[in-house]
Amino acid sequence: MSAEPLSPERRAAVMATLEGMPSLLAELDITLSRGDVISSAGSLGYVRATRVEQALPYNTGAAKAHRDVRAVLTDYATRVSAAVAQRVPGTAVDQARFLVRYLPQFPDDSDVVAGLEDALTEVVRSAYRVIDRPETLASVGNCECGLGLYARQDIDIVRCEGCGAVISVRHRRRQMLNQVYEVMGTAAELARLMPDGLGGRISAERIRQWARRGRLPSHIVDNRTVYRLGDVIELCAPRRSNRRRSA
Incomplete structure (x- = not known):
């Protein structure tokens, strides 16, 4: 069959x-x-x-x-x-x-x-x-039917309790990370959004310094200077690597 x-x-x-x-x-x-x-x-x-x-x-x-x-x-x-x-x-x-x-x-x-x-x-x-x-369950966003999805960190698939759809946890987490990368905010706002899992704590002044040095693109939205969170995360990546090598 x-x-x-x-x-x-x-x-x-x-x-x-x-x-x-x-x-x-x-x-x-x-x-x-x-x-x-x-x-x-x-x-x-x-x-x-x-x-x-x-x-x-x-x-x-x-x-x-x-x-x-x-x-x-x-x-x-x-x-x-x-x-x-x-x-x-x-x-x-x-x-x-x-x-x-x-x-x-x-x-x-x-x-x-x-x-x-x-x-x-x-x-x-x-x-x-x-x-x-x-x-230990972590959120992996919502199913297309609107119901919240939760999965263990080591699980690769999850079935929606509402509609029965099977979701790839890896794919969904990658989608969520991509959405996070597109968040725009001021230096102070992004500094508050930078948990350790997304590149490590960083100060608003450090974000502004990167922008002044031409390392971080800035944008003017509603008369505010804002930055893309994904760009800040990428600038933090070398700092994480250096910490691991010096550990």
């Missing part, structure tokens, strides 16, 4: 999910084997404790999630193995790597990949729900 062909973005999201499968399986193994610990909250979210604070009971939900993930990987690895005349790997991790290696050979409307996106999304979401460590 043929399925609707995957778009390039959705195809990339499927491959990214498969590439991250070893990490997900390792998380499930930790939860399943009672090797996880109770996490403590800090200023940057939840972190793994340095010692076992409390043994966790056997997690039947993790066992089911592990079985479901293995079933999907085995199903599609078997389909691919028949098409490429290669033996199906024995472990779930190796099956995920097997799919990453051979799936690019198949067109988006091939029966081999039919249903893979939905199957992967369902089992991955279920798996993360039963992992004992709380998830």
